[in-house]
Amino acid sequence: MIKSIKLNGEEVELTINSLCHKGDVGNYKVTIEKKLTLDLEEMLKELKKEFEIDKVHKLFIIIKKEPISISIARHGKIMIERVSPDTPENAFKIAEGILKTIPGYEGLVKIKKP
């Protein structure tokens, strides 16, 4: 699934890809299709209000809210594990909670057909 988001006034593509899944529990990779470097430290300040911090590395962070676990990499890749119901829409809804913590994120632009 491909969506469009607005980041710092610019329209940017967001790809949501399904990874290996089991029954109605899925895993997804959400990629911001733009060369960028996320300020993970800044995002963490917001994220820790809602998520438990699992691992912090200069290149990525891992946060969780049972049963969901989310890995966020500095270059704009997000992996969401244990998404249920297993739909890309649901994965995107969860991803939005992360995207909101990126300084300059202005929301969804429009839905693009895959």
Place this chain on the structure above:
Amino acid sequence: MDIEKIREDFKILQKDVIYLDNAATSLTPDPVVKAVESYYFDYNANIERGVYTFSQEASKAYEVAHSKVAQFFGVDEKEIIFTKNCTYGINLVASGLKWDKGDRVITTLLEHHANYLPWLRLAEKHGVEVIRISPTKEGFFELKDFEKAVNRKTKLVAVTHVSNCTGTIVPVKEIGEIVHRENGLLLVDGAQSAPHFGINLRELGCDFFSCSGHKMLGPTGTGILYIKEDLRERVEPFELGGGMIKDVDMDDFSLAEGWERFEAGTPNIAGGIGLGAAVDYLSNIGMSKIEAYDRKLTTKMLDGLKSIKKVTIFGSQDPRKKTGVIPFKVSNMSPHKVAFTLDELANIAIRSGLHCCHPFLKYVLNEPFGTARASLYFYNTEEEVDTFIETLKMIV
């Protein structure tokens, strides 16, 4: 083997990726890309239909590709059908043989879904009895389990040659002897074996052998199905159309005699020609050299993984009994997270999840969320294995 020289042929490696997902698909060397490109740039035409020069050239190149592949596997060109992938070949056999209620098919819990689901469908559609033989956690079988399961009702045994989950090599020749004693047939899923060691299909003694072209340097959308000559007429093609007939009348038709009878319509001409170039590439290096080098890298990777306390290796750890498919897990870290962080930290590509092998992962390994899986090929280097191990150490 001059690895550095070989790596120059794989342009994608200039992107500094450490590609360890070869069990999913191999990279494509320059001569294969050039063969595909040359078809489109130099003689793009449909095959077997034209008098004009381009069509003649294309037909010849496509036929030569069949004979190269046939030679690679030590069989006759008529026995080699080009398919779109390994899955297609297995499905062609499953749907093409005549099934009666009560026929027995024996498969195993080690199979990729490609060699599992078609047999479940037969049970549903034709009342075929499907017997599943369970391997050990290492991916080994007891031959006596096959001896017990094979009886006069056994029409087919469908088994993988090398597991895509554990890399273990299955004794298909011995299994074939058991099956043939009761006049059954043997189908081998060769997707993970054909790229890694030399195979003479006559010596292997199987009746059907299906493998992927794209896992052995060929273009995606290519596969190979071997049907032993005396069985060709027992398998009904499930697609009918142009290019596969001897003659057509108002009310009936007769099928061509060679591989053509299974390749209805315009085939993947460029892909097939590319596949021919791929087996040329492998043959020029030599499959025994590839096998020996694979084993050396596998040993090194197994040793490296064993040295990391929080890593559990699945499957056999004996490099003489397996190929370079190495499943593992890191304690307190999901397989996807391992793959994600390897990619982020060092541009290392591995696979994670259930590897289209749910029965084995769920019921034999008891790993319902799957494993991480690194898989090697001959263009990987010892330095890459070192980087992989060092990065993994950092992660755990």
